[in-house]
Amino acid sequence: MSGDVLTQLLAQGAREGADVTTLRAIVEEAGELGATRALTRLGLADEAAHGDLAELRQLIGAWRAAKTSAWKAAAGWCAALLLTGLAIKLGFGAWLR
Numbered sequence: 001m002s003g004d005v006l007t008q009l010l011a012q013g014a015r016e017g018a019d020v021t022t023l024r025a026i027v028e029e030a031g032e033l034g035a036t037r038a039l040t041r042l043g044l045a046d047e048a049a050h051g052d053l054a055e056l057r058q059l060i061g062a063w064r065a066a067k068t069s070a071w072k073a074a075a076g077w078c079a080a081l082l083l084t085g086l087a088i089k090l091g092f093g094a095w096l097r
Helices: 004-017 020-041 051-088
Strands: none
Touching: 004 051
16 A cells, blocks of 8 residues: 555645545545554565464463463472471471481
């Protein structure tokens, strides 16, 4: 999509005094053009973009799940070490043997 339609709408608005309908059309076309340009610059304007974004969301979800699991495991190990150290400090070390 190019800026041709936007240029035509702006010219029409200048000629006609820019009624509300024309202004709305200009804003809509400008938004569409801007979104298309942004997606093109990001490399997301092709047919495969939808699938790529779905895969990216899955990867991010998996990363978050792995990160949460790692933190829970680390917290569990820290608690176990703390309890073991506390048991030894309080003299329950003989029970562990």
